[in-house]
Amino acid sequence: MPVNTRGGATFSALHAAIAAMKGEHTMMMRLPRKLALIAGLAIAFGGMAYTQPAAAQVHVGVGIGIGIAPPPPRVERLPPPRAGFVWAPGYWRWNARWHRHVWVTGHWVRVRRGYHYRPAHWQRGPRGQWHFRPGHWVR
Structure with a gap:
């Protein structure tokens, strides 16, 4: 109530x-x-x-083309061979800040069995632009 x-x-x-x-x-x-x-x-x-499967590899890349061809490669004195390593020759890298190519000295890279090393290089695209391909291992 x-x-x-x-x-x-x-x-x-x-x-x-x-x-x-x-x-x-x-x-x-x-x-x-x-x-x-x-x-x-x-x-x-x-x-x-x-x-992701353990055997899979992920590759991420950004392709930037530039209109300025790289200079010819520099002649580097090849160091004596090192067991278990392969020599990656030097290359020209594009520096956007300075708006020019900059030389990167060669270096040793540890060997990967069953692979061969493909050095860094520049490749001219179909539209005349230059594209950098970094050094990498190929089966």
């Missing part, structure tokens, strides 16, 4: 309003927790859904 209070509202109406607000508050507190749990599980299991 409703009981009147000083403000004129009945006790049961006031109690119902407070209960409704508590329910909303509890519901609002539960929603972010549920969303956080779902997001955490999605991240955890999403990473397990796809794994």
Whole structure:
């Protein structure tokens, strides 16, 4: 049975309003927790859904063509052979800041069995632009 209070509202109406607000508050507190749990599980299991095969190799490259041909390669004095290494000859690298080619000295690269080393070089594209191809291993 409703009981009147000083403000004129009945006790049961006031109690119902407070209960409704508590329910909303509890519901609002539960929603972010549920969303956080779902997001955490999605991240955890999403990473397990796809794994790259161990033997696969990823190569990322950006091709930039320039209109200035590289100078002829410099003559480098070849150092004595080193066991387990192959000599990667020097090459001209484009420096966009200076707007010119800069010489990169040759260096030793560890041998990979079953592969041969293809040195860095410049290649002229079909539109006359020059494209740099870095040194890499080929089967």
